[in-house]
Amino acid sequence: MTVSTAIARLNAADPDFARHLDHLLSWESVSDDAVNQRVLDIIKAVRERGDAALVEFTQRFDGVQATSIDDLILDRERLELALTRITPVQRQALEKAADRVRIYHERQKQDSWQYTEADGTVLGQKVTPLDRAGLYVPGGKASYPSSVLMNAIPAKVAGVAEVVMVVPTPRGEVNELVLAAACIAGVDRVFTVGGAQAVAALAYGTESVPQVDKIVGPGNIYVATAKRHVFGQVGIDMIAGPSEILVVCDGQTDPDWIAMDLFSQAEHDEDAQAILVSPDAAFLDRVAASIDKLLPTMERAQIIQKSVNGRGALIQVEDMQQAMDVANRIAPEHLELSVADPQAWLPHIRHAGAIFMGRHTSEALGDYCAGPNHVLPTSGTARFSSPLGVYDFQKRSSIIFCSEQGASELGQTASVLARGESLTAHARSAEYRILTQQKGN
Known part of the structure; x- marks a missing residue:
């Protein structure tokens, strides 16, 4: 069966770019x-x-x-x-x-950690x-x-x-x-x-x-x-949406490599999203040609076709700085910085689940064996979420020990604040522990 793509082309210079991008990124759960x-x-x-x-x-x-x-x-x-x-x-x-x-x-x-203040009060955190x-x-x-x-x-x-x-x-x-x-x-x-x-x-x-x-x-x-x-x-852990990849490229990577990187997420399912951002319009054309050339060779060609046609895009930007702005706006699950000096652009990235640095670092390596976790925030949640990690399987308990002197000092502060909130029992509970000498001062 013949398969071909009609991947969307967007230009950040267009007046309606923001609206078109929002529409492209929108995804609603089918949990009716x-x-x-x-x-x-x-x-x-x-x-x-x-x-x-x-x-x-x-x-x-x-x-x-x-x-x-x-x-x-x-x-x-x-x-x-x-x-x-x-x-x-x-x-x-x-x-x-x-x-x-x-x-x-x-x-x-x-x-776990603790520290002791001058009056003997101990504060810390117990990790369990x-x-x-x-x-x-x-x-x-x-x-x-x-x-x-x-x-x-x-x-x-x-x-x-x-x-x-x-x-x-x-x-x-x-x-x-x-x-x-x-x-x-x-x-x-x-x-x-x-x-x-x-x-x-x-x-x-x-x-x-x-x-x-x-x-x-x-x-x-x-x-x-x-x-x-x-x-x-x-x-x-999270309520995950479809898989996503955003590739930012300066136009110097082999277009076949980039097309296959886009396919690597598009083949997950029809709702997966694969986006390429570049300031080089001619390079976007070459990648589009690679997509059409390579798609018929793929085992999951029809899934890729539906994903690319339905939710994929090739986005032209003015320069690499604008590419970073678009990347942060999308907050992708996977971000490939397929550029000459990825380290130079890393400080500009604020929102991404995982960042793949350089032309040779395909997202697929992260999926299987690089080491970092492949369970990543989707649907823009990289703005406030992190990859799955050891910290997801640990709890943190606060540790508070007050010496007699410390309880007296803190009790005076707590008393003022508690009475300001009209919580008398809180205040009196703290006041009981204020040393008599300080009460009289």
Whole structure:
């Protein structure tokens, strides 16, 4: 079948550029009322009927002939078996990627700290890992062993005692690479359950599935909707939108490279977004030609075509400074600075999930094995959000110890402020601890 693109061309000099860009970036969740109600019904059923509901929904939605929850549990021995079922090359790649991810995230670990003031008052912060984390992993055709590494390893580095993974196995299809990744990453328990029912089980617990403190990992609209509903009962990483890539190029990179970088995110799904920004109009033409040349060679050509035609764009800007302004306006999940001196432009970037520096640094390296996490903020949320990391699996508790003298000094300040707020009990609680000599002064 013939495939071709009609990728949008925008120019930052056009009076309507801002409006066109806003329209291009707009993305609404397809979580309509029907999806929302189904998810609520599923959550209610799991809360009320536990394992029995999980078995029933897995039979109905995934076509798995399970008779009890025992049929949906994979033990550590089964994960180790998966390591023997993948090829040596695959195992080596998983282990190398895992090592790099672990080394990078080790640098994110935060330690507890304290300091002592002159009067003996001690202030500080106690950093504690979560007790248990839940990892959702898509199953079937959308199987991502790399996501297992990216979600489970930071949790283990943070010191999380137990990582519980849920992964659907449609029609009984088990992805050995996913299980091998789980083994390498240190996942403790695996349940072959997916969808909103898996999220509900992790959030509330069942007879067999332990309740977790936080749920991380990507999923379809039912999973995303369920995560939104259980937030508060448990923590969640984010409600992620479609994948995005923004490439800023000075016009000197091979246009085939840039076209393929755009494809690397467009092939995820039809709603993914791939945008190129450059001050060189002739270069944009060359990339457009590369897109048309390379698209028919792609295995997922039709998905790429719909993504590029529906949400992609080639944007011409006046200069590299304006390119930086556009990049910050978009706040992309992935930003490639495919320029001669990326370090010089790095200070100009304020909003991006991950920044890929230079012509040779493809976004794909970050997805799999560079080391930094590939779970990144989407839909402009890089303005206020960060990549998944060790810090997402740790809690921070404030430490306050007052010496007698310190309590007396602080009590006087607290008393004034509390009475100013008409909170008399607060004031008197602090005043009881003011030393008699100071009371009389």
